[in-house]
Amino acid sequence: MGYTIAEKILLAHTDKSDIKPSEFIEAKIDLGLGNDITAPLAIEEFKKAGFDKVFDRNKVALIPDHFAPAKDLRSANQCKVLAEFAKEQKITNYFEVGCMGIEHALLPEMGIVLPGDLVIGADSHTCTYGALGCYSTGIGSTDLARAFADGKVWLKVPATVKFVYKGKLNKWVGGKDLILFTIGQIGVDGALYKVMEFSGPVIRKLGMDDRFSMSNMAIEAGARAGLIEPDDITKAYVNQRIKLANHKPKYYSSDKDAVYEKVYEWDISKLEPQVACPHLPSNVKPVNELKDVKIDQVVIGSCTNGRISDLRIAAKILKGKKIKPGLRLIVIPATQKIYLEAVAEGLAEIFIKAGGIFSTPTCGPCLGGHMGILAEGEVSLATTNRNFLGRMGSPKSFVYLSGPSVAAASALTGKITHPQKVK
Amino acid sequence: MIIKGKVHKLGDDINTDDIIAAKYLVSTDAKELGKHCMESISPDFVSKVQAGDIIVAGKNFGCGSSREHAPLAIKGCGIAAVVAKSFAAIFFRNAINIGLPFLEMEDLDKINNGDSLEIDLSSGVIKNITTGAVYKTQAFPKFLQEIVQDGGLMNWVKKWRL
Numbered sequence: 001m002g003y004t005i006a007e008k009i010l011l012a013h014t015d016k017s018d019i020k021p022s023e024f025i026e027a028k029i030d031l032g033l034g035n036d037i038t039a040p041l042a043i044e045e046f047k048k049a050g051f052d053k054v055f056d057r058n059k060v061a062l063i064p065d066h067f068a069p070a071k072d073l074r075s076a077n078q079c080k081v082l083a084e085f086a087k088e089q090k091i092t093n094y095f096e097v098g099c100m101g102i103e104h105a106l107l108p109e110m111g112i113v114l115p116g117d118l119v120i121g122a123d124s125h126t127c128t129y130g131a132l133g134c135y136s137t138g139i140g141s142t143d144l145a146r147a148f149a150d151g152k153v154w155l156k157v158p159a160t161v162k163f164v165y166k167g168k169l170n171k172w173v174g175g176k177d178l179i180l181f182t183i184g185q186i187g188v189d190g191a192l193y194k195v196m197e198f199s200g201p202v203i204r205k206l207g208m209d210d211r212f213s214m215s216n217m218a219i220e221a222g223a224r225a226g227l228i229e230p231d232d233i234t235k236a237y238v239n240q241r242i243k244l245a246n247h248k249p250k251y252y253s254s255d256k257d258a259v260y261e262k263v264y265e266w267d268i269s270k271l272e273p274q275v276a277c278p279h280l281p282s283n284v285k286p287v288n289e290l291k292d293v294k295i296d297q298v299v300i301g302s303c304t305n306g307r308i309s310d311l312r313i314a315a316k317i318l319k320g321k322k323i324k325p326g327l328r329l330i331v332i333p334a335t336q337k338i339y340l341e342a343v344a345e346g347l348a349e350i351f352i353k354a355g356g357i358f359s360t361p362t363c364g365p366c367l368g369g370h371m372g373i374l375a376e377g378e379v380s381l382a383t384t385n386r387n388f389l390g391r392m393g394s395p396k397s398f399v400y401l402s403g404p405s406v407a408a409a410s411a412l413t414g415k416i417t418h419p420q421k422v423k
Numbered sequence: 424m425i426i427k428g429k430v431h432k433l434g435d436d437i438n439t440d441d442i443i444a445a446k447y448l449v450s451t452d453a454k455e456l457g458k459h460c461m462e463s464i465s466p467d468f469v470s471k472v473q474a475g476d477i478i479v480a481g482k483n484f485g486c487g488s489s490r491e492h493a494p495l496a497i498k499g500c501g502i503a504a505v506v507a508k509s510f511a512a513i514f515f516r517n518a519i520n521i522g523l524p525f526l527e528m529e530d531l532d533k534i535n536n537g538d539s540l541e542i543d544l545s546s547g548v549i550k551n552i553t554t555g556a557v558y559k560t561q562a563f564p565k566f567l568q569e570i571v572q573d574g575g576l577m578n579w580v581k582k583w584r585l
Contacts (some may be wrong), residue, residue, distance in 0.1 A: 036494075037445075037448045037490065038489065038490065038491070040451055041451045041491055041492070043578045044451060049575060049577040049578075049580060049581050049583075067448075073448070074449035074450070075449055077449075078449060079464075097561060116552075121489075122489055122491075123488075123489050124487065124488045124489040124513055126489075136511050138489040138491060139513065139516060140489055140490075140491040140513060140516055140517035140520055141491040141517075142491060142517070142520035142521065142576050143516060143520060143574065144515060145548070145577060148578070188436055188483060188486055189436070189482055189486065189509065189511070190513070191450070191482035192483065192509060192511070193512045217486075219513075222483060222486060222511060222512065225514055315524060321549070348491075367440075367488075368440075368444065368445050368446060368447040369445055369446075385439075386437045386487060388440040388441065389440070389441060389463050389464060390441075390444055390463035390485060391440050391445075395462075395463035395464070421478060
């Protein structure tokens with residue numbers, strides 16, 4: 001019997017000669033990641049247990065991005081814990097505000113995470129890097145503390161579920177719509193403790209930014225990871241940043257006789273832009289079914305859709321226009337590099353002239369941290385990944401999720417709108 | 424190891440933002456986090472919990488973020504165990520690591536809010552003292568019971584290192 005790409009990567013990080021789903025393994029990691037919320041707890045546990053040196057200073061990443069730039073005194077103290085630990089341990093992958101970005105956009109962009117890697121992160125959206133063909137998964141702070149100590153993690157090998165997308169994508173439909181559609185079909189526990197493998201001719205034509213959006217939300221279906229087999233598009237992306245990398249990529253793909261627990265196959269030629277309604281990412285409808293949903297705020301950004309191609313799509317729709325008076329448009333590029341590109345390409349100017357704001361990179365409003373908290377009764381449409389009750393602020397507020405095209409079109413009209421309807 | 428307490432019944436897909444909202448993630452102290460447990464979905468939840476009580480919930484408990492603050496908040500407000508139809512994967516790891524006992528059980532629709540339960544972790548037997556019903560779940564492995572007794576994975580690991 002053959003292996004899936006996920007099984008191959010996991011196997012390569014153990015000293016075993018065979019691997020199968022449900023088996024418990026101890027695996028060596030290529031990178032352990034923490035942020036300003038989860039790393040302080042990991043550092044505390046690491047020290048409490050009597051450890052004083054991380055296993056490899058090049059294989060730890062510490063990124064203050066959730067409440068950074070520090071939103072208040074207590075967040076400042078948490079960010080300081082990261083900075084001090086990074087200094088003390090001489091951590092190479094620590095990113096202060098001026099060179100930071102949202103962790104899941106920054107690490108692939110910098111060539112720190114590469115195809116074939118095994119990455120654990122104390123952040124659930126660590127699954128984002130699956131788009132590169134690596135096995136990356138979210139764990140907790142204590143798991144990270146243990147990995148700081150000996151560079152290992154225990155894992156129960158998940159079974160893989162395959163998702164095959166056929167047909168041709170409509171205009172204004174992208175990776176975000178595909179993953180929202182998928183979660184809408186299978187539910188928020190539809191891939192509980194599984195690996196999702198995204199494949200088929202539609203995936204082969206998707207750019208890397210769209211692929212990252214898909215893998216990013218695998219966790220929203222309960223999955224441990226969301227992988228895409230590398231191809232020429234992956235290799236072109238990796239080759240652009242290979243000079244920055246301190247190790248080499250390894251390209252794996254699934255065997256022809258790999259075993260899948262289940263295979264879903266969809267023709268998506270008729271798929272319209274998708275929107276997830278409050279209060280679950282699985283509560284998904286095609287945009288045209290949402291009549292007269294008035295919104296107070298639009299957020300374009302996050303580890304799901306804060307990349308340059310997302311900003312280009314939004315700017316294309318907003319160019320030379322004004323957003324609905326009274327609405328707040330908050331655009332947040334995911335990294336400093338994306339920020340610079342957006343400025344150089346004139347996108348930042350388009351957003352500002354349209355009446356929006358263009359912010360420094362941060363997770364900020366996605367998790368109700370800062371930079372766009374919702375008041376009681378307010379409604380936001382966001383390109384983020386979760387719309388749980390109270391996620392963006394008041395427990396009496398409402399969050400809808402979409403891709404960048406619907407978000408930009410809706411900012412113009414003040415209600416959730418199909419981009420085709422905006423002239 | 425026996426856990427005895429009153430049931431606080433919750434629904435399906437209780438996510439980590441429900442358990443502890445992100446605005447409170449500026450602390451790593453279980454007691455402080457515990458003050459805000461379930462605040463968004465049930466503002467008086469914490470005031471109703473007495474030390475040793477038990478959460479009984481539906482499927483996919485703990486879905487969402489990797490914040491270990493979620494099981495810490497549950498433990499910090501006095502809850503001694505969680506019984507649910509299924510658990511989200513990261514929450515499952517985190518619960519083990521901080522020593523919060525959890526049991527998976529499909530047939531829990533007949534357990535009501537306010538019922539008194541007695542859970543024997545070593546046998547996996549759950550008795551509903553209020554209704555008299557007895558349920559058999561998977562026994563909590565010995566090493567996990569030890570982690571619970573020691574107050575979490577790192578304390579447990581430390582014991583072996585010293």
